[in-house]
Amino acid sequence: MSAGTDKIAVTISNIVKLNDLVTRFEFKRTDGELFPTFSGGAHTVIEMKDGDITRLNPYSLMSDPRDQSTYMISVRRDDEGRGGSLFMHNNVSVGDEMVLSYPVNLFSLDLRAKKHLMIAGGIGITPFMAQIKQLDHAHGNWELHYACRSEALGSYVDELTSTHPNDVNIYYDDQKQFIDLENLLDGQPLGTHIYVCGPKGMIDWVRGKAAELGWPREAVHYEEFLAPQPGKPFEVKLAVSNKVIQVGEQESLLEAMEREGVDAPYLCRGGACGQCETNVIGYDGKFIHRDHWLEEDEHASGKKIMPCVSRFEGKTLVLDR
Amino acid sequence: MSKFKFPESIKSRPVYGTLEPRAGKAHLFVADAEGAEAILDVAKADKDLVANAHIIYIPKNTGDTYVKKLEALKPQQMYVGPSYAASVTRLQRTLADAHMGLQVYLTGTEGLMGQAMLEATNAGIPYTAIQTEHRGSVARRMQCVHCKGITEDVIMDPFVCSHCGLNLFVRDHYSRRLAAYQGVCIDAEDPGNVPEAVELYK
Amino acid sequence: MTIQFNEETFRDDYTFKNSDWAIKRFPFPFHEDSYMYAVNMEQHRGGPDGSVYEKRFDVDEHYVAEMKDRAMVLNDDPLRCQSLPHMTLAGWDLLELIMVSKSEDYPDLFELHRDGDQWHWINKPLGIDDKFTFMDETTLPYGPMEYITRQTQGDFCVLDQRDDNLWMDAGIVTTQADWSLDFDIGMNFFEWHAPVPLAHEKGIFVRALKFLLNIQQGSPARRLNWTMTVNPLLDTSPENYHKWGVQKTTLTPENIGEKQHLRVELQTFFRLPRSNALVFPIRCYLCSFQDLMTVPKWGRRLHRVIRDLPVELATYKGFIDNRPMMLDYLSKFDDGKPTSDGIWPDLETEPALEK
Numbered sequence: 001m002s003a004g005t006d007k008i009a010v011t012i013s014n015i016v017k018l019n020d021l022v023t024r025f026e027f028k029r030t031d032g033e034l035f036p037t038f039s040g041g042a043h044t045v046i047e048m049k050d051g052d053i054t055r056l057n058p059y060s061l062m063s064d065p066r067d068q069s070t071y072m073i074s075v076r077r078d079d080e081g082r083g084g085s086l087f088m089h090n091n092v093s094v095g096d097e098m099v100l101s102y103p104v105n106l107f108s109l110d111l112r113a114k115k116h117l118m119i120a121g122g123i124g125i126t127p128f129m130a131q132i133k134q135l136d137h138a139h140g141n142w143e144l145h146y147a148c149r150s151e152a153l154g155s156y157v158d159e160l161t162s163t164h165p166n167d168v169n170i171y172y173d174d175q176k177q178f179i180d181l182e183n184l185l186d187g188q189p190l191g192t193h194i195y196v197c198g199p200k201g202m203i204d205w206v207r208g209k210a211a212e213l214g215w216p217r218e219a220v221h222y223e224e225f226l227a228p229q230p231g232k233p234f235e236v237k238l239a240v241s242n243k244v245i246q247v248g249e250q251e252s253l254l255e256a257m258e259r260e261g262v263d264a265p266y267l268c269r270g271g272a273c274g275q276c277e278t279n280v281i282g283y284d285g286k287f288i289h290r291d292h293w294l295e296e297d298e299h300a301s302g303k304k305i306m307p308c309v310s311r312f313e314g315k316t317l318v319l320d321r
Numbered sequence: 322m323s324k325f326k327f328p329e330s331i332k333s334r335p336v337y338g339t340l341e342p343r344a345g346k347a348h349l350f351v352a353d354a355e356g357a358e359a360i361l362d363v364a365k366a367d368k369d370l371v372a373n374a375h376i377i378y379i380p381k382n383t384g385d386t387y388v389k390k391l392e393a394l395k396p397q398q399m400y401v402g403p404s405y406a407a408s409v410t411r412l413q414r415t416l417a418d419a420h421m422g423l424q425v426y427l428t429g430t431e432g433l434m435g436q437a438m439l440e441a442t443n444a445g446i447p448y449t450a451i452q453t454e455h456r457g458s459v460a461r462r463m464q465c466v467h468c469k470g471i472t473e474d475v476i477m478d479p480f481v482c483s484h485c486g487l488n489l490f491v492r493d494h495y496s497r498r499l500a501a502y503q504g505v506c507i508d509a510e511d512p513g514n515v516p517e518a519v520e521l522y523k
Numbered sequence: 524m525t526i527q528f529n530e531e532t533f534r535d536d537y538t539f540k541n542s543d544w545a546i547k548r549f550p551f552p553f554h555e556d557s558y559m560y561a562v563n564m565e566q567h568r569g570g571p572d573g574s575v576y577e578k579r580f581d582v583d584e585h586y587v588a589e590m591k592d593r594a595m596v597l598n599d600d601p602l603r604c605q606s607l608p609h610m611t612l613a614g615w616d617l618l619e620l621i622m623v624s625k626s627e628d629y630p631d632l633f634e635l636h637r638d639g640d641q642w643h644w645i646n647k648p649l650g651i652d653d654k655f656t657f658m659d660e661t662t663l664p665y666g667p668m669e670y671i672t673r674q675t676q677g678d679f680c681v682l683d684q685r686d687d688n689l690w691m692d693a694g695i696v697t698t699q700a701d702w703s704l705d706f707d708i709g710m711n712f713f714e715w716h717a718p719v720p721l722a723h724e725k726g727i728f729v730r731a732l733k734f735l736l737n738i739q740q741g742s743p744a745r746r747l748n749w750t751m752t753v754n755p756l757l758d759t760s761p762e763n764y765h766k767w768g769v770q771k772t773t774l775t776p777e778n779i780g781e782k783q784h785l786r787v788e789l790q791t792f793f794r795l796p797r798s799n800a801l802v803f804p805i806r807c808y809l810c811s812f813q814d815l816m817t818v819p820k821w822g823r824r825l826h827r828v829i830r831d832l833p834v835e836l837a838t839y840k841g842f843i844d845n846r847p848m849m850l851d852y853l854s855k856f857d858d859g860k861p862t863s864d865g866i867w868p869d870l871e872t873e874p875a876l877e878k
Contacts, residue, residue, distance in 0.1 A: 006741040036740055039799040065797065102740045108799040110685055111609035114445050134797075137658075138612065186346070188421045191445020214345030214422035216450030218686050267737065275737065333710060333717035447686075466703055466761045469602070487765055494718055498709040505761060509768030510844075 012096045022155045023089055027071045030097055034068035038103035040131030045101040050087050057084040058225050058268055061103055062129035076123040081227050082250050104267050107223035114191030116142040119206055121198020125156055145179050147171040181209050196222045225270030226290055228252035231311045237318045238262055239281050253307035262321055271309040278305050278319050285314010323355035323456040334493045337455040342367035345424035348374035351437040355457030356429025357387030364394045373397055377408055405433055416444035428454040432462035432473060435500030448497060459521055464501035465489055471501055477518040479507045488515045528587040528648060539755035541814055545584055549810045550575045551866045552747040552787050556827040560722045562730045567745035567791050575789055579624040580675055587648050589676050596697040596758050602705040604669050606693035613681045614668035615658055616795035617802050621671045646674055668693055677806030684799055691715050698757040698807040700750045720835040740794045748788040751842040755784055755809045774845055779852045780813035820873040822856030
């Protein structure tokens with residue numbers, strides 16, 4: 001079985017361009033039934049039929065988790081990436097049929113928290129949109145700190161500040177407004193949990209500062225899905241299925257395996273969930289590990305690889321698939 | 322010597338470590354009896370940390386042995402309590418005002434560490450972030466699974482429940498939420514057939 | 524089919540009995556002639572018609588009597604049902620899952636009518652007809668988990684998922700194989716399984732946890748587990764062990780066929796959507812040795828499994844003292860013939876006992 005999830009056939013019901021970079025896509029179920037509810041922080045994997053290629057990209061669900069009529073995602077256009085976001089921006093129209101996975105949550109709220117402190121950077125705002133709605137229904141105690149490049153690129157800023165003027169704090173880079181993290185973390189009551197979603201630098205900054213100030217690891221939650229990066233083509237031998245496959249410049253190892261009909265499990269396709277962890281049987285060359293699932297010593301061991309985001313350069317690579 | 326190496330056991334049994342200084346803006350020590358020695362050891366490693374700390378200490382049967390030595394560390398706040406029960410409201414008050422980043426250090430008997438840990442986790446600190454070091458008596462805090470009564474400082478196995486009078490054997494199964502090990506009737510299948518009590522770990 | 528609910532007891536005079544229908548659909552837990560722990564998980568998406576796997580929450584002839592027994596247990600000891608404060612949302616998830624499943628799977632017995640958050644629930648076998656507001660605890664007589672599980676056979680553990688582990692933070696446990704919810708509530712997956720012998724060493728729990736953490740919405744899983752109980756006693760709790768433990772010593776060669784029961788748990792696992800918690804229903808089925816022996820394949824197999832079971836497991840499952848007497852009884856139903864693979868009775872294809 002591949003993804004540990006069922007699929008839902010959907011029809012695009014609305015497309016809203018929010019600014020130069022970000023567009024919102026809204027879905028209805030094609031069969032007219034209701035969507036399953038979900039928990040704030042969940043993502044869905046969306047299947048894109050891009051010519052001969054099937055792209056599978058994860059996006060955070062940002063609609064109200066209780067609203068079973070519509071699912072919404074927001075996609076940031078990445079002109080440098082491999083084309084998933086460009087496909088959504090350029091090739092998708094209202095009325096198109098697509099396929100989504102059931103929701104999967106790898107960035108769940110800790111419902112024991114006495115306070116939820118959310119820190120978002122850029123498009124990292126999307127999981128918080130759903131979490132805030134969930135917490136509002138439950139009368140939860142939360143506070144958002146959201147850094148954007150500029151007012152023009154501040155997706156959902158108006159909506160957030162008008163509905164929650166006291167709980168939402170916005171910082172614009174171009175106006176030299178920055179989160180004063182040390183002060184923010186200092187003085188938070190016991191039982192506060194931090195959630196951070198944004199670029200890698202921001203996540204590392206928040207985790208580092210929290211550790212320095214004595215915050216427990218379990219009270220700091222983060223989500224960063226990596227998009228697979230292009231790289232030099234390479235060849236892989238798959239021992240179990242007895243196949244030799246080529247991984248192209250623009251595809252990931254996981255995608256190449258799927259293209260060849262080799263079953264590999266996945267949930268996030270972004271180096272975070274651990275589902276696609278694969279044993280290395282032999283190699284001659286060097287790994288380009290990009291996941292944040294394996295530990296450093298595992299990366300160094302040459303015994304494991306996460307095919308969703310990591311690559312290989314060298315002569316031979318043999319995997320247990 | 323106040324240290325004891327517990328034999329390996331099942332996964333629900335707590336494993337204690339050695340207290341070490343950790344980064345944090347505030348530090349809270351809760352100790353009983355020989356646990357004072359572990360605080361003195363931390364002070365050797367980081368005098369300033371302990372000087373900035375709040376110490377809640379219950380001497381139990383050690384009397385004055387350690388009180389002066391602890392006072393000599395000049396902690397920012399120190400309280401010497403006659404019993405855990407007498408100290409717990411102070412502990413709760415301290416935690417209610419505390420902020421994230423507080424470091425909690427528990428040392429002494431299992432019963433003391435377990436109960437203080439429960440207060441700290443209720444206040445919102447994950448139990449894995451709380452340091453513990455066992456010192457002194459290996460007696461246990463036991464809950465009778467039948468009547469739910471707690472018997473403190475159990476050292477013999479089997480023992481008689483101080484509430485309902487059943488003969489209980491001492492299990493290693495431990496509940497953080499109750500801060501107690503589980504005691505189960507030993508002669509349920511053969512009433513009256515109770516083996517002779519032996520001291521724990523002997 | 525319409526189910527005829529038994530009038531029966533699981534205590535005192537023990538009038539519990541299985542009909543022929545119930546015996547044939549009993550979830551016999553051994554797929555081969557030996558037993559060892561395994562991560563024996565499979566998808567929970569139906570099964571053969573009439574089997575205990577067919578519906579999401581199986582309802583059988585014992586339903587009404589089991590619910591009466593549960594009410595008595597809770598009356599005596601309310602601590603058998605507990606939910607830590609952060610688990611209320613998961614309780615609503617569970618209520619929704621069970622009401623939707625049962626009203627779809629047994630429309631003749633259960634009805635659910637929803638108008639927004641105004642819900643109307645009809646449980647015909649128990650004579651319940653309640654209107655309430657979904658997600659408003661004040662409109663139900665109990666918390667949502669307790670309300671619905673007082674109407675659903677089997678124990679329920681509701682597990683919070685965080686820090687790559689599962690935490691037993693809520694549950695209702697009145698038909699258990701000798702473990703205490705009141706003691707274990709708040710523990711993680713490894714801690715509440717701590718007393719189980721051998722399985723930790725075999726890495727069973729590490730693999731099982733990995734599987735469970737990845738169970739997703741819409742893709743439930745299941746497995747069987749088993750133990751032994753003297754008399755059809757549902758409430759074999761540690762709390763009351765000092766009262767029921769002595770019943771184990773009442774077995775004699777004359778009464779063992781009637782008194783000794785194989786106790787099977789159908790364990791299922793569902794991801795709960797709103798809370799991201801996991802619910803772990805543990806449904807208990809009891810069958811006396813003499814009823815099991817009416818299926819020749821099961822007679823042969825049960826003898827072999829019990830005979831070859833490691834001492835640690837027979838001790839943990841609480842029947843080491845009675846094992847010799849069980850084997851004397853069971854050996855009469857084992858003629859040494861081979862058995863077919865799988866758990867099903869195969870009454871048409873397996874040979875009759877030749878002994």
